[in-house]
Amino acid sequence: MSRELLKGNVAIAEAALRAGMYAYFGYPITPQTELLEHLARRMPELGRVFLQAESEVAAINMVYGAACAGVRTMTSSSSPGISLMQEGLSYIAASDLPCVVVDVMRGGPGLGNILPSQADYFQVTRSAGHGDYHPIVLAPASVQEAVDLTVLAFDLADQYRHLVILAADGLIGQMMEPAELPPMRDLPAERPAYALTGAKGRPPRRIASFYLQAEAEEAYNLQIQARLARIRQNEQRSAEYFTDDAQFLVVGYGTVGRIALSAVRQLRAAGVPVGLFRPITLYPFPEARLRALAERVAGILVVEMNAGQMLEDVRLAVLERAPVHFYGRMGGAVPMPEEIVGALRQLLPTEVLS
Amino acid sequence: MTDLLLEATTSHMETVYCMPQALSAQPTHYCPGCTHGVAHRLLAEALDELNMRERAILVAPVGCAVFAYQYFEIDGCEAPHGRAPAMATGLKRVQPDRIVITYQGDGDLASIGAGEILHAAARGEPITVIFINNAIYGMTGGQMAPTSLSGQRTTSSPFGRVGEPLRMSELLAVLPQTAYIVRRSLHNPAHIRKAKKAILTALKAQEAGLGFSMVELLSSCPTNWGLSPAEALExxxxxxxxxxxVGDYKVAEAVKEL
Known part of the structure; x- marks a missing residue:
């Protein structure tokens, strides 16, 4: 396989179908529309299902139906569209169905704008719909990582029978860079044991999320919590740069993680011992590794393209082990490496700077 | 002794009426006199007669029929309020050889799910919709529905409904890709027999891939209408x-030939 110049949205779309996505349902919204457009051509070519839904509400419920039928299925949208999908996301999660949702985040609240943002952190990690659960949330920092995490998203969704959200931002979706696509996987020969395929020669299968009795609903909730505990145990993912001897730590994910790496490199070139911790899973938040790093640094700077949302998870992971600071840009503004360097220089103790 | 007697009396008898295979052998939660039970039985009989039980998938609504997926001996799921046509679209598109049925009430289909039903019909999605119209929200205790009659008193229209009901069959029948849209009633045996025939035709239209089919069934809600079961039918x-x-609002040429 060779690397090719790919736009983030197109790369995610192509990676998804190569990972075995059999059905896609979506609705146009900037900055993710190229994803839908790519699949509008590719899925019929492969004899698979593509449908432009009448709304994001319908799209996620079509995904719900296809997931009930036991195929790999996906939708994609951007922040306001993800808001509209919350109802369906909750039902899918409460039905133990695997599916993948791509959120190419844009500036908000409200209609906001079409520029890159990370303001959906709460929306995607804090449950994505009503009820007690969290999706698995993956945050790519490059087109290549978007490709790799798209494949991983389908595998994790099937492994845990759980909702997985790929949380990219407008920059990842719109940017072009070289990336290697995965090989085309064969579609599974058989549907999973929960699939609604017609009760031929077997008892009927039923998929629902309705428990009238408190005890039954609580028992089901405990099952979700047990699954989430397994996910927290096994799936915390992060990347580290210059952390071996770092005395101060920057924490940023997705696009910001990448910009922060430039800032860290600049400071390293000047002999300042800073490092970068980049969460790849936003849920489960990679708290174990961050906690270990927090033991040995003088302080932590969280950088996000929002008003400080992951900041809460960092504080919960770090507790009082190190002071936690924040630098953020909002509304589609993207921080420059120099801004992060400036914020770090203000925070770094003189002994670290010298 | 009793068994012997039974055997003796049944050996020369023909079964003319029994529980449909497609219906689960369990009591329902429906109120006395509610016609959901009749509608369930008609659908189950039709599935049996068309030999569709083992390839049918039911999408249940939110509303009084929320447990419908348990009352049929077929694969089933439960949609968010109003979203059954979207879910059915997902189920049908990935397995076009299966029979996908939504069962929806008037609040579900004509109010919160008006967008989903309109677009499923407009696409000509080859699913079958059983639409129960009883002019009221039953499950939540008798509020105004989009199909409530002008002047109808409900718990949320205590002075009588202002405005006119939505007539969904008439509305959807103008869409070119619909195959079969009819309204029937469940208020007496003659009408019930016609309703059964319509359900059979709708399912056959789906099997033949002719497009979207819907059977609207006028139903009773004695509890929330404040009437006895008999008065409710009246x-x-x-x-x-x-x-x-009642009537045939859309019967595509290809459906007439079935």
Whole structure:
């Protein structure tokens, strides 16, 4: 396989179908529309299902139906569209169905704008719909990582029978860079044991999320919590740069993680011992590794393209082990490496700077 | 002794009426006199007669029929309120050889799910919709529905409904990709027999891939109408039929040939 110049949205779309996505349902919204457009051509070519839904509400419920039928299925949208999908996301999660949702985040609240943002952190990690659960949330920092995490998203969704959200931002979706696509996987020969395929020669299968009795609903909730505990145990993912001897730590994910790496490199070139911790899973938040790093640094700077949302998870992971600071840009503004360097220089103790 | 007697009496008898295979052998939660039970039985009989039980998938609504997926001996799921046509679209598109049925009430289909039903019909999605119209929200205790009659008193229209009901069969029938859209009533045996025939035709239209099919069934809600079961059936005839005339609103040429 060779690397090719790919736009983030197109790369995610192509990676998804190569990972075995059999059905896609979506609705146009900037900055993710190229994803839908790519699949509008590719899925019929492969004899698979593509449908432009009448709304994001319908799209996620079509995904719900296809997931009930036991195929790999996906939708994609951007922040306001993800808001509209919350109802369906909750039902899918409460039905133990695997599916993948791509959120190419844009500036908000409200209609906001079409520029890159990370303001959906709460929306995607804090449950994505009503009820007690969290999706698995993956945050790519490059087109290549978007490709790799798209494949991983389908595998994790099937492994845990759980909702997985790929949380990219407008920059990842719109940017072009070289990336290697995965090989085309064969579609599974058989549907999973929960699939609604017609009760031929077997008892009927039923998929629902309705428990009238408190005890039954609580028992089901405990099952979700047990699954989430397994996910927290096994799936915390992060990347580290210059952390071996770092005395101060920057924490940023997705696009910001990448910009922060430039800032860290600049400071390293000047002999300042800073490092970068980049969460790849936003849920489960990679708290174990961050906690270990927090033991040995003088302080932590969280950088996000929002008003400080992951900041809460960092504080919960770090507790009082190190002071936690924040630098953020909002509304589609993207921080420059120099801004992060400036914020770090203000925070770094003189002994670290010298 | 009893068994012997039974055997003796049944050996020369023919079964003319029994529980449909497609219906689960369990009591339902429906109120006495509610016609959901009749509608369930008709659908189950039709599935049996068309030999569709083992390839059918039911999408249940939110509303009184929320447990419908348990009452049929077929694969089933439960949609968020109003979203059954979207879910059915997902189920049908990935397995076009299966029979996908939504069962929806008037609040579900004509109010919160108006967008989903309109677009499923407009796409000609080859699913079958059983639409229960009883002019009221039953499960939540008798509020105004989009199909409530003008002047109808409900718990949320205590002075009588202002405005006119939505006539969904008439509305959807104008869409070119619909195959079969009819309204029937469940208020007496003659109408019930016609309803059964319509359900059979709708399912056959789906099997033949002819497009979207819907059977609207005028139904009773004695509990929330504040009437006895018998009075409720009369209320359908006297008050609903003039506003919601039974009839064939769309029968595509290909459906006529079935």
């Amino acid at each position: 209320w359908i005839e006297k008050h609903m039929l003039p506003v919601f005339p």
